[in-house]
Amino acid sequence: MDILFLLVPLSVVLVLALLALFAWALFGGQFDNVEREGERILWDDARADPTSLDADQARARPAPEQSLRSI
Template sequence: MDILYLLVPLSVVLALVVLVVFAWALGSGQFETLDQEGERILFDEDQDVRKKPSDTA
């Protein structure tokens, strides 16, 4: 029973830390463009590199 005096406040502090980190992520724009990372894998970055030398010639 005495362990509850430690675990309950510890879990409340942990929950508050998680909420603060989540609020910081929302405020800093982490969840603004969720589709961008899913679409990024579809585009080949080497295409831009191959086009640049032919554009200068």
């Protein structure tokens, strides 16, 4: 019975932390476009416009001159 004095406050703190995390995600814009986000992988915008790549994607893609030299 004494363990309840530890478990009840810990569970309340856990629930409050989860609610704070959900509120942070909600007000941070994580759920703004959930209908179209699953279709984003099907769009071919990145190949048509190479300037739409972010820095990591641009580094990962070799330049056309480099790929011709390696052949």
